[in-house]
Amino acid sequence: MALSHRFARPLETIALEGVxxxxxPAFEAAFQTICATVGYFREEPAETWRIEGVREQGADDTELAGALALAALMTGFETPELLRAETEADGWLARTITAFPEQPVGRRFLIRPTHVPNPVTYGRVVLRLDAGLAFGSGEHASTQGCLLAFERVALRRPRRILDLGSGSGILALAAAKLLHRHVLATDIEPWSVRVCAENARMNGQAQRMRASLADGWRSPRVRGPYDLVFANILARPLCAMAKHLAANLAPGGTAILAGLLGTQARMVLAAHRRCGLRLERRLDVGPWTTLVLRRDSR
Structure with missing residues (x-):
C-alpha cells in the first residue's frame, strides 16, 4: 500500500507535552491505536517528552480516549490537554518520504520503503515496507534493537518462531527471509494483522508467515513450544506475561524482548528471572533497551 493511498482525507497532528x-512507551502505544505515524521528542531542560501523532481529521476520538485512559492508569501519569493542529497532507507525505529513506540495520538487514527503487541487493536481507502503517517500520530504536539481537540468535537456526505483538510484521519478516522458516505473527489489533499480512505478500513471504489475531498468550493457536519468541511490546505487559512466555519456550529457547526504556530493564528482567529465564545479552539503542533471554536446555 503506497503512502499516498493512505491519506486522501485532510490530516491533523495531535500531541501531548510534559510526558x-x-x-x-504507554502513551506512544495509545497514539498508535489511531495515528498513522507517531514520534516522540525530548523537551529540554525539563527532561520530559513530547509525543506527536498524525491522523485523518474527523476520526472518532472514542478509541483514543480509551487508550489514553489506559495509559494513564498503567503509568500513574494524568493525561494532559491534547494539542491539535491542522497538517497539510502533501507536505507531511513529502516530509515522511524524506525522513524514511532506505535504512541498513546491523550487518544483515536493509529496510527499504516502497517509494524508493527496489534493485537486487546482495549481502543483505531486504525488508520492504512503509512507515506509519503499523508499529515496526525499522526507524524505532526498539525495532532496531530486536533486529540487532536477532542477527546473533539466528546463528542457532531456531525452527519454531513466534512474533508476539507483531505490528507491521517486520521481525517476523526478518526471521522468515533470513532463516527460511515458518513464522507465526500475532497482534491484538485487527488493523495490524491486515498490514502484517500485506507486508508478507509484498515481501514474497505469504507462504511462510501467518498473521493471526490474538490477545497475547490467551489464544490456543499461540501455544508453544517455540525456539524463538519476539515480543516488542511494553514493559508492564512483558512483566505480566513472563510466566506464559517461560512456559511456551522450548528448552534452550530464546526470547527477544523490547519496547522498554533502559530504566525499566531491571523490572522486566526480574519478572523473567523469577520464571527461570536468564539474561544472555542486553542491547541499548538510545534510551530503549532490548533483552535477550534464554531458557536452560535441561
Whole structure:
C-alpha cells in the first residue's frame, strides 16, 4: 500500500507535552491505536517528552480516549490537554518520504520503503515496507534493537518462531527471509494483522508467515513450544506475561524482548528471572533497551 493511498482525507497532528520518561512507551502505544505515524521528542531542560501523532481529521476520538485512559492508569501519569493542529497532507507525505529513506540495520538487514527503487541487493536481507502503517517500520530504536539481537540468535537456526505483538510484521519478516522458516505473527489489533499480512505478500513471504489475531498468550493457536519468541511490546505487559512466555519456550529457547526504556530493564528482567529465564545479552539503542533471554536446555 503506497503512502499516498493512505491519506486522501485532510490530516491533523495531535500531541501531548510534559510526558515523563517512564510513561513514554504507554502513551506512544495509545497514539498508535489511531495515528498513522507517531514520534516522540525530548523537551529540554525539563527532561520530559513530547509525543506527536498524525491522523485523518474527523476520526472518532472514542478509541483514543480509551487508550489514553489506559495509559494513564498503567503509568500513574494524568493525561494532559491534547494539542491539535491542522497538517497539510502533501507536505507531511513529502516530509515522511524524506525522513524514511532506505535504512541498513546491523550487518544483515536493509529496510527499504516502497517509494524508493527496489534493485537486487546482495549481502543483505531486504525488508520492504512503509512507515506509519503499523508499529515496526525499522526507524524505532526498539525495532532496531530486536533486529540487532536477532542477527546473533539466528546463528542457532531456531525452527519454531513466534512474533508476539507483531505490528507491521517486520521481525517476523526478518526471521522468515533470513532463516527460511515458518513464522507465526500475532497482534491484538485487527488493523495490524491486515498490514502484517500485506507486508508478507509484498515481501514474497505469504507462504511462510501467518498473521493471526490474538490477545497475547490467551489464544490456543499461540501455544508453544517455540525456539524463538519476539515480543516488542511494553514493559508492564512483558512483566505480566513472563510466566506464559517461560512456559511456551522450548528448552534452550530464546526470547527477544523490547519496547522498554533502559530504566525499566531491571523490572522486566526480574519478572523473567523469577520464571527461570536468564539474561544472555542486553542491547541499548538510545534510551530503549532490548533483552535477550534464554531458557536452560535441561
Amino acid at each position: 515523563p520518561e517512564h510513561a513514554v
